[in-house]
Amino acid sequence: xxxxxxxxxxxxxxxxxxxxxxxxxxxxxxxxxxxxxxxxxxxxxxxxxxxxxxxxxxxxxxxxxxxxxxxxxxxxxxxxxxxxxxxxxxxxxxxxxxxxxxxxxxxxxxxxxxxxxxxxxxxxxxxxxxxxxxxxxxxxxxxxxxxxxxxxxxxxxxxxxxxxxxxxxxxxxxxxxxxxxxxxxxxxxxxxxxxxxxxxxxxxxxxxxxxxxxxxxxxxxxxxxxxxxxxxxxxxxxxxxxxxxxxxxxxxxxxxxxxxxxxxxxxxxxxxxxxxxxxxxxxxxxxxxxxxxxxxxxxxxxxxxxxxxxxxxxxxxxxxxxxxxxxxxxxxxxxxxxxxxxx
Numbered sequence: 001x002x003x004x005x006x007x008x009x010x011x012x013x014x015x016x017x018x019x020x021x022x023x024x025x026x027x028x029x030x031x032x033x034x035x036x037x038x039x040x041x042x043x044x045x046x047x048x049x050x051x052x053x054x055x056x057x058x059x060x061x062x063x064x065x066x067x068x069x070x071x072x073x074x075x076x077x078x079x080x081x082x083x084x085x086x087x088x089x090x091x092x093x094x095x096x097x098x099x100x101x102x103x104x105x106x107x108x109x110x111x112x113x114x115x116x117x118x119x120x121x122x123x124x125x126x127x128x129x130x131x132x133x134x135x136x137x138x139x140x141x142x143x144x145x146x147x148x149x150x151x152x153x154x155x156x157x158x159x160x161x162x163x164x165x166x167x168x169x170x171x172x173x174x175x176x177x178x179x180x181x182x183x184x185x186x187x188x189x190x191x192x193x194x195x196x197x198x199x200x201x202x203x204x205x206x207x208x209x210x211x212x213x214x215x216x217x218x219x220x221x222x223x224x225x226x227x228x229x230x231x232x233x234x235x236x237x238x239x240x241x242x243x244x245x246x247x248x249x250x251x252x253x254x255x256x257x258x259x260x261x262x263x264x265x266x267x268x269x270x271x272x273x274x275x276x277x278x279x280x281x282x283x284x285x286x287x288x289x290x291x292x293x294x295x296x297x298x299x300x301x302x303x304x305x306x307x308x309x310x311x312x313x314x315x316x317x318x319x320x321x322x323x324x325x326x327x328x329x330x331x332x333x334x335x336x337x338x339x340x341x342x343x
Contacts, residue, residue, distance in 0.1 A: 002310045004032035008071035008095070009047070010062040010086050013040035014174055015077040016100050017127070017297060022050040024301025025075070030309040035069045037062035062086055066093040073098060073308040075301075077127075079174040080182050084109045087124070091116050096123040096308040098301070099321075101191055105182035107322075107329040114318045123307065123314045126321035128195040129300035135272040135292050139256075139263050140200050147277050149260025151201055154238035158193045159251040160185070162244045165218040176220040184222030186212065187328050190242030195316075195324040197240075197254060200265075203232040204323055209340045210331035216244065228331045267292070 007025055011018055022043075025034050036047045036058045044058050059065050066074070066089060074090035076083055077100035084104050090097050091113065103126060104110040117124035130136055142148065164170055174180035175188060198204055210228030214220065225243035232238065245251075254265045261277040273288035280286075303315035326343050334341040 002030070004030050005072035005305065005309045006033040006035065006056075006069060007031050007305065008035050008037065008062075008065050008069060008074045008090075009043075010037045010065070010074055010076045010078070010090065011043060012038060012078055012082070013042040014079045015043070018043050018077055019046055019050065020297040021075055021077060021301060022047055024298040025305070026051050026054060027298065028302050028305040030302075030305045035059070035065050035071065037065040063089060066090060066095070071095055073305060076100065076103070079180055081105050081174070081180045084113060087113050088116065091120055091122055091124070094120070094122070096125075098125045098127060098304045101126045101128060102182050102187045102325060102328070104325070105179065107325050110325055111322055114322045117318050123304075124318040124321060125304055125314050125316050126324060127297065127300065128192055128316055128321070128324060129297045130192050130196040130267070131199045132300040132303055132315055133267060133292065133295060134290055135265060135267060135288060136196060136200065138288050138290055139265050139273055139275075140202075142263060142275055143200055143256065143258075144202060147260065148256065148258035148262060148275065149278070150258055151203070151232070151234060151236040152257045152259065153236055154197055154201065154232075154257070155253075155255045156193045156197050156238065156240040157251060157253050158189050158240070158242050159245050160189055160243075161246045161248050161250075162216050162218075162224065163247055165216055165220060165224060165244055171219055176222060178222050181222060183328065183332060184212070184220070184226075185224055185244055186226040186242045186331060190226055190240060191324050191328050193242070193252070193254065194240065194327050195320070197238065198232075198320075198323065198327075200254065200256065200263075201232060201234070201236065203234040203236065204343070205230045205238075205327050206233045206343050207231045207340060208327065208330050208334055208343060210334045212332065212335045226331065226335075228334070230327075
């Protein structure tokens with residue numbers, strides 16, 4: 001067995017999901033030491049509470065952390081505009097990188113980082129954690145086994161709350177400004193589901209036509225609503241509705257139709273996966289019997305750490321991470337030009 005590794009957490013006061021990532025590292029068997037770089041001191045107490053003795057030190061300077069402790073993996077969770085040079089430094093230090101999405105405001109910046117990661121034989125993994133969920137893995141296996149036949153079409157919905165956008169404090173965060181975040185709902189939440197659609201089907205989106213808008217009229221300069229149609233490289237067609245519409249919680253699902261049946265994934269439900277096979281029509285609609293737990297970022301962090309420790313397959317490759325970003329930015333380009341855009 002490979003020895004456990006050291007992980008450096010590179011963040012700041014605006015870092016997203018930091019608590020979840022710290023919890024994931026705390027329970028990751030393949031990590032035995034964590035160092036935190038936090039220039040604002042925002043996360044030091046929480047890191048001590050969640051990591052206990054696994055936290056070996058803190059600093060205000062990520063460059064100092066990389067130089068002195070040479071972590072095998074750097075976990076970078078920062079404002080999108082600020083992330084690329086930090087990821088670049090981590091790669092130069094020889095680290096694999098796990099990065100909070102979107103990790104850039106221009107896809108070309110991330111593409112250059114992928115080229116560097118590949119040249120150094122390092123992983124660059126965006127935190128698109130839906131693909132680690134048990135129900136998603138089960139759906140992918142059903143599709144890969146040909147049980148719903150040739151893929152025809154896919155429908156994706158990811159709807160969150162408009163309520164958060166009415167908070168004046170939110171208006172000052174980086175999520176509410178395109179130059180700092182790269183975009184709004186689509187790049188923050190929709191990207192998870194675009195990646196999941198491609199993960200489940202084993203296909204890439206190669207062409208899209210999209211629209212974005214601020215339908216709620218809040219004082220933000222990113223979209224709260226996005227809709228797009230797209231074509232997969234296997235010939236299937238699909239749509240996504242991505243927006244902040246609700247008063248609370250989420251409405252989300254993915255439905256996939258094939259020549260021999262269909263799959264319906266509703267991850268917020270206790271029984272999140274149903275499917276139907278024409279060849280077994282007498283069985284009717286079947287419910288996947290597995291457990292949806294564990295959920296959240298923790299299993300994905302465990303997989304990422306394990307991959308870096310053992311040099312096994314990562315939960316998401318550098319190319320797949322870039323593919324998800326290219327798809328989002330292609331939808332934005334289509335919305336701006338009014339034309340269908342190739343990914």
